[in-house]
Amino acid sequence: MKIAIFSGSIPSTTFIEHLIEGVAKTHTVWLFGVKHSPKKYKASNIKIVATPKAKLLNLWVTFFRTIWLLLKSPKDIFKLLIEIKQFPSLYTKWNWYSKWLPIILYKPDILHIQWAKDVEYYMFLKKEFDIKIILSLRGAHINYSPVVNPKLAAIYRQEFPHIDGFHAVSKAIGLEAQMYGAPPKRIQVIHSPVPKCFFEEYLILNKNESKIIQIVSVGRFHWIKGFKYMLDAIFLLKQKGKQVNYTIIGPQKFSEELLFQIHQLGLEKDIKLMASLPQDKLIITLKTFDMLVLPSLKEGIANVVLEAMALGLPVLSSDCGGMPEVVIPKNTGWLVPVRDPEALANAIVEIKDTSVAELQNITKNAHHFVQEHFNAEDSIQQFLELYESIVND
Amino acid sequence: MKTIGLVLSQPPAYSETFFNAKIKGLQEIGFQVVLLVQSNPDNYELCKVKVGYNWSSYPVKRLAACIKVAIRILLNPSRIRRFVKLERQAKRSWTQIFKNTFTNSHMFSEHLDWLHFGFATLALQSEHVAKAIGSKMAVSLRGFDIDVYPLKHPDCYKLLWSQVDKVHAISNYLLQSAYQLGLSKETDVQIITPAIDIEKFKMKPEKIASIETKLLTVARLHWMKGLTETLEALAILKQEGVRFNYTIIGAGDLYESLCFTIHQLDLTDSVFLAGKKSQGEVIQELTNTDIYIQYSQSEGFCNAVLEAQAVGAICIVSDGGGLPENIIHQETGWIVPKRQPKALADILLYVLQIPSQEKLKIMDLARGRVAKDFSIEYQKNQFVEFYKA
Structure with missing residues (x-):
């Protein structure tokens, strides 16, 4: 079985790289796309067939690939030439030709597309070359891009019914894809695994008895992350006389909007930023807080919440996307409606007032839950089963 | 000289x-x-x-x-x-x-x-x-x-x-x-x-009561303008069964986020992002408006609110920045605490049910004040x- 894991760029993001290495333990994995920085894999059965970024080099490589395909299967060149006709300029024609050519040359059995927006450009491989298409449903590409961009929604509606299989990071995102015509039977939920080190660092919670509530969030400043609601919540807590320390890990500086909000609400002393941390330092730092809060408007499933749960840190999340599949109220964490600062503030007080025994119970449940449902071995096994089922279909 | x-x-x-x-x-x-x-x-x-x-x-x-x-x-x-x-x-x-x-x-x-x-x-x-x-x-x-x-x-x-x-x-x-x-x-x-040049803004004719209330904001699509909070207030209104039609005139960076908010709050059929318009078109739109909303986090002063008062749209504004100098609370419009969608929804619900005689009084006072103090x-x-x- 020739599996191509395709994200458009080599190397890819961390979780896609994990998937590549995991699948490569038992199968040959083909990587197509533009090589952005040098990458060497230990596993010998990861085959990189990149489109060079340098224009001149690309000219040569594509030239030789063209000759090779002409010798191998001249018909395919003609199909490819017909396909690039859709683009207006010679430059875009050339661009797509050099990107598609290696995939047609090595013809994988499965093209596993990582980002839904790419679907538009790669579906012809199924129709013309009988390559099976699997699409991963992740974050923004499903959760808000088609909502904001009706043209993209139309493309999804046109293509999703023809895709052979979907990988959804949560049940919720699978349901979202069904709105664009993804057949429910072809959607398989496969959770993204949480790195082992988070489980290894799990400790039974030791409650901080200080009056100051120590809260942490991790994430970038984008409107979808809902930080403004959290700032409103901190303001409400202060009005109620609570002492709060809120730290946001990730961004280097506040966005203009949040900077103004902090100033207008007089929260300068209560909120601070911490630059992104490497995993080992992040683990140590997260443990110093009373809770982790995710105030997002929409998520596939936020990894940072899973990681906090694995570590044994109480979590409070907004009820969005796949979050209620993991944060189960009074069982594995606290869940509040989206866009609701008052609910966030009340839940923060509730967590602070929860007895040690109950907090320990909930964080222990959370740890076990994540360990059971988000481990690397299961995840890779599920992907292999998905690939096999589609090839044998 | x-x-x-x-x-x-x-x-x-x-x-x-x-x-x-x-x-x-x-x-x-x-x-x-x-x-x-x-x-x-x-x-x-x-x-x-x-x-x-x-x-x-x-x-x-x-x-x-x-x-x-x-x-x-x-x-x-x-x-x-x-x-x-x-x-x-x-x-x-x-x-x-x-x-x-x-x-x-x-x-x-x-x-x-x-x-x-x-x-x-x-x-x-x-x-x-x-x-x-x-x-x-x-x-x-x-x-x-x-x-x-x-x-x-x-x-x-x-x-x-x-x-x-x-x-x-x-x-x-x-x-x-x-x-x-x-x-x-x-x-x-x-x-x-x-x-403002009051002559350019004719008082709108008295409207025959319609089932749908026309709401309007003229603002750049920018976080400072409190548009997300306005939409959150309107979602409460919708839950209360109020039928309305809300238009935002303006363009800007917040477009994407507003589209998502409209979708998430299930307001697709009652909110319209109209984009940028000429001054003439804005005046035309204002004349069809029942309630003008300016729920900004802050404003230096805000001309649009003056224009809205001049045509006789009831104005509801936040207490952000210079906005409270633009309106006299409960006399020429209403001022609501900023960043509180619930409070804005409450005022909207209240204003919707006041008798038209009272509304007319407020409109007259507002236009009069604009003509006198902001000419x-x-x-x-x-x-x-x-x-x-």
């Missing part, structure tokens, strides 16, 4: 009433106005326009611009000497002084009584120009100048405050904020609010007063 040099980044568009009215008004009184700008794309004709150094990506154009600057500098040696001396006294580096001489070169040859910076941020790095050319210096304070810029650049106005002769604020809020930012209470100041004529006199000092 006095000559006023008005510094802007570019001449006002013909729809920008504030500056155009000001220029016309001053000319009528017999003042001469020179616009000092960085570019003049539409060849502004209302008064003399002087364009500063414009960085061009074409080497030939750049060279020509450099020669022009050099000539301007060479023709005004004593003024340049004075400028450099003042800059040195303020401990500016030679590189910065060189840059400032370059970018301010178009102002050095002017003979002015007042050099008036249209925005406080425009006066940065030009703080010594007025003294160097022997004129007085004035600066206007606007929303962004005071609300946002200093948060990112603390103490940015320290030098400006020490050099400026007179400060114009478009609202008391901005003036008080400027004091907090270090403006001395000793400095001569004057509040002159924006004004172009009044503004004109205020500016004459401003430069008399």
